[in-house]
Amino acid sequence: MKHFNLPDLGEGLHEAQILKWHVQVGDSLEIDQLLVSVETAKAVVDIPAPYAGLVAKTYGEPGDILAVGTPLLSYAMAADAGTVVGRLDTHECSDSDDFFIGASPSTRAFGITAGATVLQGVSRSMVLSMERSAASVVPVSIFADADLYCWRESRDPLMRLIKAVATACRLHPALNCWFERQSLSVKSHGQVDLGIAVNTDQGLFVPVLRGVGSRPTAELKRQLAQLRREARARTLKPADLQGATITLSNFGALSCRYATPIVMPPQVAIIGAGGIREEPVAMNGEVHVHPVLPLSLTFDHRAVTGKQAADFLQALVLALENPDE
Known part of the structure; x- marks a missing residue:
């Protein structure tokens, strides 16, 4: 099993929000095949597959926020794919507290009451950037x-x-x-x-x-x-x-x-x-x-x-x- 982490998407970008998965658990992948589209602070980025293999697990669903460097997808490589097929669970993708980041505390603060709007995308980035500038x-x-x-x-x-x-x-x-x-x-x-x-x-x-x-x-x-x-x-x-x-x-x-x-x-x-x-x-x-x-x-x-x-x-x-x- 091999993990593929959310890559560094640019200077100062620490996280990304999942917009759309282009693969699902059980799919067979080619190198450079489109995996997922994510939204960073300033752009929509398509992330390709770095390896060929079988999708064993995805981390996060559309709307979820992942930190750079945390697992985005797990592969079953050619050597062990046969032992994985048939027992992959599509619900595993968002159950892991080890890797799923979700919203940061500063963002969750905008949505702690029912009906509050949680800032996302560019608006979220602006808040965090202004905070970093004010602090330093x-x-x-x-x-x-x-x-x-x-x-x-x-x-x-x-x-x-x-x-x-x-x-x-x-x-x-x-x-x-x-x-x-x-x-x-x-x-x-x-x-x-x-x-x-x-x-x-x-x-x-x-x-x-x-x-x-x-x-x-x-x-x-x-x-x-x-x-x-x-x-x-x-x-x-x-x-x-x-x-x-x-x-x-x-x-x-x-x-x-x-x-x-x-x-x-x-x-x-x-x-x-x-x-x-x-x-x-x-x-x-x-x-x-x-x-x-x-x-x-x-x-x-x-x-x-x-x-x-x-x-x-x-x-x-x-x-x-x-x-x-």
């Missing part, structure tokens, strides 16, 4: 405005902002880092892998746009459009959600100006961009009306000093205010 990050937020009067109208604001973030990270790399709490160390990154917050009807997703400082704008634009489509369709792969070195939350579409966005460890910073507005600006002793972009920067004060954060935000503003090439 020392957040400070600062704010600034970028005067965009030198921009050409044809310039894509989001792409310009992404490129400006890459410039600020190159000039002030202390914010393009991870903070390792246990070792009290900072890990620097050679490139900017930017998490881009994407709002969908099902919740917030943060896919990663990689190497934003070295790739052509047109290529970044195409990939970002693809990531947005996949986020809305729930087809993002776990790898698409891993490894962001800094995050951008573009909440201007929500009619907001400033915010204190949440830093997600091990990252040490998140940039917030509000909506561009026409505002009066003093220039050469006269009042002019210019497009102004409000910016927020929240940083983890354990790893980033106030001076480092202020220098980064100033570099971001200057990169945005420079005339188009």
Whole structure:
């Protein structure tokens, strides 16, 4: 008998909810045959069979939550399959208290009274992520405005902002880092892998746009459009959600100006961009009306000093205010 454990489905993902089993006890499996579809914090993932053999037992039913590393399925291998056939019990799959995790205590707290709604999927993930951030990050937020009067109208604001973030990270790399709490160390990154917050009807997703400082704008634009489509369709792969070195939350579409966005460890910073507005600006002793972009920067004060954060935000503003090439 061989156990197959729920695999690691991506950085920071500790559990998954079973959506649908594609096999049942007694089925004969081929390698890479689809076993089960699960929902992680951010995506729906299809898990294939790692071995050929006979399904001896499944752990959990649709709606159940399993922790990464606990058994998902037991195999009867070719050598012992004959001794198992005929005595497999389909009801065994959810009776084991040894491996079935169910909802965590923090989630069960939402449903301890009759009729309470237990948060699941993206909503559940958001609660747990916010709890982890609140428990481990020392957040400070600062704010600034970028005067965009030198921009050409044809310039894509989001792409310009992404490129400006890459410039600020190159000039002030202390914010393009991870903070390792246990070792009290900072890990620097050679490139900017930017998490881009994407709002969908099902919740917030943060896919990663990689190497934003070295790739052509047109290529970044195409990939970002693809990531947005996949986020809305729930087809993002776990790898698409891993490894962001800094995050951008573009909440201007929500009619907001400033915010204190949440830093997600091990990252040490998140940039917030509000909506561009026409505002009066003093220039050469006269009042002019210019497009102004409000910016927020929240940083983890354990790893980033106030001076480092202020220098980064100033570099971001200057990169945005420079005339188009």
